[in-house]
Amino acid sequence: MAESVRAELFARLREQETAVEPEQIALALAALGHAEPARTPHADVHTAFLANVLANKGTVELARDRGAAVQAIGRYLYQRFRTHKLVAGNDPRLAAMPWRDGGVLPRFGAAENGDSAALSYARLGVAETGAIVTYTGRANPGRNNLLPEDHLVLINREDVVATLEDAWARIRHDTAASGWPRGIQFIAGPSSTADVEAQLVMGAHGPRRWHVILVGDTPAEVLAQASEGVRAPS
Amino acid sequence: MDKPHPKRKRSRQRRDVALMVTCLADLMRPSVGFSAIRLLERAGCRVTVPEQQTCCGQPAYNSGEVDAAVPVARAVIEAFEPFDYVVVPSGSCAGMLSHHYPALFEGEWHQRALALSAKTWELTRFLTEVARLPAPRHKPLESAVTYHDSCAALRELGVHQQPRQLLQEQCGVQVSELSQNQVCCGFGGTFCARMPEISAKMADDKLDNAVASGATIVAAGDLGCLLHLSGRARRRGLKLEFRHVAELLAGDPRGPGIGEGRE
């Protein structure tokens, strides 16, 4: 059945198309170029990224280095859950962090139902949308972004790109050697819904809170500027 | 929406304008036609009313009887093509001529339709962009006025600010805006009779907004909308006065508003 349906469909399509060499199609496609990115609230990519994370109802923090990041995570977990427990993927970058200094007890692997907090080390941040990007795999199982109550994300300063097109250029570059991942997730906020009376509620199915920590030498003013003019969560 | 600006003739030279009266003004509200003539003459135009005109053919066209609309369009093109400008006191009919006629034809008639399209103007846009009115001779209007933008004027012809500007300049009136002023009033030609209940609901929304605007006069540039809205307002017993914008601009309108009696 399926084979004949397929053949019939392709026959119908080709009947209407003028046959063109793939090279020519590729040239015509390249000539179309790409869309313009959205305007961002700030020219500086890091300020814009943080401002958009905030606009996406995320919370943000700056951490100078991995040590400071561990401290920040420890504080966050204690304040939110009075716990030191955390689940994180088998990302070598995460494995190498000084967890004991922050009193954090990570479990490395896939998140389970009931885990309160998961940590991801993002591959990319996108200033245009305030999204972070993860690839599924051992380093960040897909469910780690989805199952916990709170999703914490580390993102290196140098991994924040300006536009969605820049993000895809990086994704292509990253995966050229490792192969195309099963899933690429752009995440821009806690799981939300407005399906009941158009009222926005966080934690529809996945994380209720989304906390992004920008790792690297970022001046405090950047965060101050990013916070200005961002709509208060409604 | 943007049409190439026709070459401006030297101001002393009178522009040769053909008035397309529109079938609704012809039948239901002749003073719209006479007001339009007065305005155009005051703006320095020589106005002709071609005798062969009846209607632009929209009822058939919009209802899907396109083949019946084609000969009507041809007759309109023939009647109006000798003139420099075609001015229409209706966004909907002007939109029909300038946007939809060219799509009805191919070849020579398509070219003729395009030529007609290029010189067809909605009245208020013509009076702000081509032939300007001199300072008014009549008294400022004392009633509060709201303005209903017809969909064709707004979206096909880019007419929004022009009638407001003219009402300000000629009548000293600042339009009290309707909330939701981008939304259709529910006339829609034959739609209003094919789906009368939905159409009435849309009219009610519009009328409620008109009452809320505090205006006593509802002005518009299209008689279709005005007849529909005034008819519904009458049925509901609302005290609103309905006027075509040309009537207001041409001077203190003395006769009853649309759908009002002489009691």
Next chain:
Amino acid sequence: MKLASNEFLQASSAALLEEDKAQRRSLIGQFLPLARDAAASAYGDFDALRAHMKRVRRHTMTHLSHYLEQFEEAAVQHGNQVHFVANAEQLNSKVLSICQAHNARRVAKGKSMVTEETGLNELLLKAGLDVLETDLGEYIIQQAGETPSHIVGPALHKSLAEIRQLFLDKHKLGDRELETVSEVVEEARGVLREQFLAADVGIIGANALIAEHGTSMLVTNEGNGDLCANLPPVLIVCTTFERVLPRAEDAMALQRLLVRSATGQPQTCYTSFYTGPRREDDVDGPLETHIILLDNRRSDILASDYSEMLDCIRCGACLNHCPIYIGVGGHAYGWVYPGPMGSVLTPLLTSLEQAHHLPNACTSCGRCAEVCPANIPLPDLLRDLRQDESVQQLKPARWRNGLRLHAWLLRHPGLYRSLTGWTISVLGLLGKRRGAFRRLPFAGGWTGQRDVPAPEGGGTFMRQYAARRRRGGKRG
């Protein structure tokens, strides 16, 4: 899904009387257009983005066999099983056979208009599968035994009180109160979390297919689609073949248009790209993935004068901006797709005969085309469908004959003028005192809801004008 579009007139009359629902619809009609406008202008040159997407889409459609083949090849290379199906029955039975092959019992479904179109749930439920819709809005209407009233917010027609009652009935809640929206969301979260964890099969739709990588793009705020795509051991993507776009960047352009047009957000919480079953490096994800590409008359549409309709990205902006949709709501349209896009799609995907009222539910106001991110000339397509309606003689004969007689008269100015001149003079006299008529012969369509304003008096313009010219007086 059962087609009831020919009951549009009755259904819309009934809908107009539902005050509570009408009020909620009216809020949608006020709020979402504002949100969309704000998001579009915050983006920058949104019209240029629309034009760009249109060019990409035209290019793709011109070489659709090329891109579809490229997609299929890449998808298969990544371990997907790709199935082409011609119609609703084939899609449904394909899904069922995959479920049965895995002895599946529980199914978690993401939001998919395509499976609404094919009525998939009905078949799976009949086969004894425990199927739950996991998008909150879809879950609510599934529990209520209803159909979506909006393609983006399927349960926006329901009040909190109705949903609360529904959950109290269905969930056997005991003493839980569910008085706030948050509590209702929390309640559904609990039920659906359990389904995600236990499901044997996940079913999702796709917002775009990317030819370059054999990937499907999934755009959601809730993350329910992502849970369906990551937790169950089998994943089935149900979509249609014309969703294909050449490059990831093209899907990004689409996403920029989609979210701003749909909800006024600059992006959704989740934008995900799924490419196949678990890899060597994966510790989670489905073990088997299927992509089902439905035709269901789309190849007919592609070959017809309505091919632009295939550019639709299902954002719902035309619904939110359509005063008729806002007036009567989605259910009146009698099928899956309501509003302007539905009034074009329903006749094309079913038959004009079964849905010929829908293209008439339009005043040609043009607001839908003004905001359509895919730049689809919806009012023109609706008018073309009305023309088809006329050609197929589906509209009432008295309408058709009346309009044609009128058009004929218009071409005979002499006759037209003597007929109208006489009638208008009489009506002018009759209506002079009151200014309007409550009733007139042959005008029932008009006078059911409104008075007929009387002609101004003095006869037609053309008569008066001719008389003035004869008198040699002033022209004006």
